[in-house]
Amino acid sequence: MSDVINTGRPVRFNNNVKVVEAPQGVEGEGFFLTTLSQVVGMGCKNSLWPLPFATSCCGIEFMATMASHYDLARFGSERVGFSPRQCDLLMVMGTIAKKMGPVVRQVYLQMAEPRWVMAVGACASSGGIFDTYSVLQGIDQVVPVDVYVPGCPPRPEAIIDGFMKIQELVGNESIRRRNGEKYKALLGEYGIE
Amino acid sequence: MSLDNSLVKEKLSSKFGESLTNWEEQYGMLTFEAPRELNLKVLQFLYDDENLKFRFLTDLCAVHYPDRAGEELAVVYHLHSLENNVRLRFKVFASANQPDVYTATNLYSSANWMERETYDFFGVNFIGHPNLKRILNVDEMDYFPLRKEYPLEDQSRIDKDDEMFGRGGSHN
Amino acid sequence: MSEHAVAHHVRLPDGSLQKQTTTINLGPTHPATHGVFQNVLEIEGETIVSAEQTVGYIHRAFEKLAERRPLYQVTPITDRLNYCSSPLNNMGWHMTCEKLLHIQTPKRVDYLRIIIMELARISDHLICNSIVGVDTGAFTGFLYVMQYRELIYEIYEEVCGSRLTTNIGRIGGFERNFNDIAFQKLEKFLKEYPGVLKEFENLFNRNRIFMDRTQGTGGISAERALNYGFTGPNLRATGVDYDVRVAQPYCSYQDFEFDIPIGTTGDNYDRFMVRNGEMWQSLRILEQAYRKVQEFKGAEADVYHAEVPEYYLPKKEDVYTKMEALIYHFKIIMGEIDIPPGEVYHAVEGGNGELGFYLISDGGRTPYRLHFRRPCFIYYQAYPEIIKGSMLSDAIVTMSSLNLIAGELDA
Numbered sequence: 206m207s208d209v210i211n212t213g214r215p216v217r218f219n220n221n222v223k224v225v226e227a228p229q230g231v232e233g234e235g236f237f238l239t240t241l242s243q244v245v246g247m248g249c250k251n252s253l254w255p256l257p258f259a260t261s262c263c264g265i266e267f268m269a270t271m272a273s274h275y276d277l278a279r280f281g282s283e284r285v286g287f288s289p290r291q292c293d294l295l296m297v298m299g300t301i302a303k304k305m306g307p308v309v310r311q312v313y314l315q316m317a318e319p320r321w322v323m324a325v326g327a328c329a330s331s332g333g334i335f336d337t338y339s340v341l342q343g344i345d346q347v348v349p350v351d352v353y354v355p356g357c358p359p360r361p362e363a364i365i366d367g368f369m370k371i372q373e374l375v376g377n378e379s380i381r382r383r384n385g386e387k388y389k390a391l392l393g394e395y396g397i398e
Numbered sequence: 399m400s401l402d403n404s405l406v407k408e409k410l411s412s413k414f415g416e417s418l419t420n421w422e423e424q425y426g427m428l429t430f431e432a433p434r435e436l437n438l439k440v441l442q443f444l445y446d447d448e449n450l451k452f453r454f455l456t457d458l459c460a461v462h463y464p465d466r467a468g469e470e471l472a473v474v475y476h477l478h479s480l481e482n483n484v485r486l487r488f489k490v491f492a493s494a495n496q497p498d499v500y501t502a503t504n505l506y507s508s509a510n511w512m513e514r515e516t517y518d519f520f521g522v523n524f525i526g527h528p529n530l531k532r533i534l535n536v537d538e539m540d541y542f543p544l545r546k547e548y549p550l551e552d553q554s555r556i557d558k559d560d561e562m563f564g565r566g567g568s569h570n
Numbered sequence: 571m572s573e574h575a576v577a578h579h580v581r582l583p584d585g586s587l588q589k590q591t592t593t594i595n596l597g598p599t600h601p602a603t604h605g606v607f608q609n610v611l612e613i614e615g616e617t618i619v620s621a622e623q624t625v626g627y628i629h630r631a632f633e634k635l636a637e638r639r640p641l642y643q644v645t646p647i648t649d650r651l652n653y654c655s656s657p658l659n660n661m662g663w664h665m666t667c668e669k670l671l672h673i674q675t676p677k678r679v680d681y682l683r684i685i686i687m688e689l690a691r692i693s694d695h696l697i698c699n700s701i702v703g704v705d706t707g708a709f710t711g712f713l714y715v716m717q718y719r720e721l722i723y724e725i726y727e728e729v730c731g732s733r734l735t736t737n738i739g740r741i742g743g744f745e746r747n748f749n750d751i752a753f754q755k756l757e758k759f760l761k762e763y764p765g766v767l768k769e770f771e772n773l774f775n776r777n778r779i780f781m782d783r784t785q786g787t788g789g790i791s792a793e794r795a796l797n798y799g800f801t802g803p804n805l806r807a808t809g810v811d812y813d814v815r816v817a818q819p820y821c822s823y824q825d826f827e828f829d830i831p832i833g834t835t836g837d838n839y840d841r842f843m844v845r846n847g848e849m850w851q852s853l854r855i856l857e858q859a860y861r862k863v864q865e866f867k868g869a870e871a872d873v874y875h876a877e878v879p880e881y882y883l884p885k886k887e888d889v890y891t892k893m894e895a896l897i898y899h900f901k902i903i904m905g906e907i908d909i910p911p912g913e914v915y916h917a918v919e920g921g922n923g924e925l926g927f928y929l930i931s932d933g934g935r936t937p938y939r940l941h942f943r944r945p946c947f948i949y950y951q952a953y954p955e956i957i958k959g960s961m962l963s964d965a966i967v968t969m970s971s972l973n974l975i976a977g978e979l980d981a
Contacts, residue, residue, distance in 0.1 A: 258599060260605070260606050260627070260628050260976065261605075261628055261650065261653065261976060261977050262649075262650055262653040262734055262977065265653055265654060265697070266733070266734055268716070269716065269719070269723075269733075272712070272713055272716035272720075273713050273716065273717065274716065274717060274720045287599070287600070287601035299628070300628055300630055302626070302627055302628050302629050302630065302980075303536055304535075304627050304629065305598065305606060305627045305628065308599060308627070331557070332558075334646060334647070335630045335631070335635070336550070336551050336555075336558060337550055337551065337552070337630060337631035337634065338543055338548075338550065338551065338552045338634075339534075339536075339543075339552075339629045339630065339631050340552075340630055340631070342555050342557055342558065357735060360733065424912055424913050424914065425669055425912065425914045427915060429913070453796065454796060454799070455799055456917075456924070456926060456943060457915075457926055457928060457941070457943040459928060459941040461930060461938075461939045462939075474928070476915060476926070476928070480796075480810075480812055480817075483817050483818070485818075485915070487913075487915065506797060506799070507794075507797045507798045507799075507951065507952070508797065508799030508949075508951065510951055511947060511948070511950075511951045512947075512948065515947075519633070532626075533625060534625065534626035534629040534980055534981075535626060535629060536626075543631070544633060550631070550634050550635060550637075550638055
């Protein structure tokens with residue numbers, strides 16, 4: 206649909222903007238009543254900032270996911286960061302060796318709450334085909350994991366599916382979860398205060 | 399001027415005589431064994447000789463033969479003469495109790511990490527190496543994993559059971 | 571404020587007040603290190619004085635793993651060496667096995683293998699060059715060429731079913747013949763990719779900023795490179811025209827006409843240009859190979875593997891109907907085929923240089939010792955020497971232009 210405005214140049218307005226679904230609530234004249242968790246969840250899940258912790262082959266599939274063919278930016282994660290202080294989602298992609306385990310843990314500890322962890326690929330989930338003396342059999346030995354994406358390497362569609370599951374978790378999470386007893390017990394199992 | 403395996407063997411035998419043994423030609427590559435103490439002299443001779451010109455160290459690795467008593471660890475050098483397009487392989491043997499071999503880093507800078515990797519995996523002690531410490535494994539590891547007596551899997555893992563893989567117990 | 575006052579409140583390490591250089595840790599998690607390796611740099615201002623490297627953050631014990639696995643089961647682990655071009659590693663391994671087993675592959679198989687290998691080389695150089703662009707700040711080139719990497723992945727998928735870690739081929743050939751869709755996709759690639767490569771070159775080759783960033787930085791002389799065991803595009807950028815495809819032709823490379831692009835100074839710009847040049851040469855080889863494959867007609871066009879039933883997995887239809895095929899299938903899958911004793915070293919020209927496989931067999935079902943001659947591991951040793959005296963940002967560009975793949979580094 207083209208329109209000519211004062212400058213004389215034809216301009217096309219984007220009338221086809223996709224808007225996310227509003228959470229459940231009561232709507233009225235000038236107000237919308239819902240729970241804080243749902244609003245925060247909706248905002249958070251559509252603008253997650255992932256930290257791609259790419260170590261090996263799954264990292265190349267992540268690069269393919271980030272590129273234009275399978276675009277991960279459509280899901281709100283346009284800005285991938287490499288600083289844990291600024292990111293919500295730690296995506297561990299690739300084999301984590303025992304030498305690298307403390308590094309993953311350190312990066313996880315540097316992230317601020319709320320934080321989520323996605324283990325992409327067989328190696329990050331369980332050690333994969335490398336059942337050897339030098340490979341950590343899954344990153345859940347050192348950090349708590351929210352979503353596991355199987356595959357060797359998982360197709361970009363599978364990585365996106367994992368990302369959507371994270372979005373589901375983020376959207377449905379209660380804002381009190383991180384202060385609760387259960388979460389503290391979970392972190393306690395990993396030796397994290 | 400084309401160099402072929404028999405010429406290489408002739409030149410080496412005329413210089414080193416009987417100390418080089420076990421001449422073989424496996425799949426087109428000339429292979430021989432040298433005594434442990436002569437490895438640098440052989441490398442230097444192959445580097446300096448104007449007809450041989452083996453000036454490229456392709457590979458350096460080790461093999462563990464637990465059955466050869468007194469000579470368990472073999473360090474294998476693969477050399478390449480780029481100008482003549484000939485490859486060569488030679489081995490030196492050392493015992494597992496005292497695996498001392500002279501380092502080739504003064505001649506070839508690429509031997510630096512290759513020897514560190516050999517030390518890391520097999521425990522071969524390269525005399526004169528500038529920085530002989532573990533390179534690929536964790537620094538605290540106290541054994542040499544690629545030796546035949548050690549298993550592949552990490553024995554302290556709890557989520558996988560050797561029974562599941564048809565290996566009752568910890569050795570295959 | 572006197573020195574005593576400062577030292578009283580803050581505990582400083584010994585010698586830190588006199589130290590002139592700053593210690594910076596680069597990696598193992600860093601956006602610019604494409605893979606996990608660590609460099610502890612001593613910098614004075616912006617200039618690097620020295621670097622200490624740590625590798626092994628992704629050591630997966632391939633060589634020990636290979637001692638447990640029969641020949642076919644080793645192929646998936648060779649995939650994970652240089653995972654940007656895994657068909658090259660697979661083919662190299664299968665060729666090593668064929669050398670050990672004295673198997674001769676028919677010409678059509680060789681030409682098909684060359685098609686896959688050159689596609690893999692293009693995909694490896696594409697990632698390397700576009701990431702060099704990203705590291706200097708130019709993100710667009712990366713997005714433009716990733717589309718064509720997707721097309722290469724689709725060609726792999728038609729042949730073996732997998733995109734990245736392909737596990738492609740068998741000892742003696744391929745698991746299935748290339749179907750029409752694969753050839754159509756190959757034709758599409760050959761038609762469209764030259765235009766894209768030209769566009770990519772237009773973005774970078776004469777770009778003032780890119781040239782200023784990459785020319786004169788990260789250089790190494792040919793003598794030092796040879797002493798450090800460099801091979802591949804990094805060596806060819808210094809002026810030495812050593813290419814395993816020409817020196818020791820394997821897989822019928824001698825039937826093809828192609829040039830070897832070389833550089834002069836070995837700096838980042840030369841490496842970039844050499845890789846671009848190699849992509850053009852790979853396209854040339856691909857066109858020749860495609861034409862040669864089209865020349866096989868009739869029954870010859872159905873040949874996609876050598877006739878070695880003891881080592882080549884038979885077709886499923888035969889397994890279900892013929893007794894010998896069933897027995898061979900069982901023996902190969904269970905790994906009960908004995909390989910002849912011997913030692914073989916075979917090298918192929920991988921994306922980074924001479925990828926060598928040193929296989930010692932003692933007659934059992936698995937290799938006695940398998941050693942990978944990994945080019946990345948060998949030339950990464952030269953990195954401190956290359957970046958000494960250069961600035962921090964140059965070190966980053968040098969690291970990505972050397973095309974360090976962590977999987978190949980650590981194995």
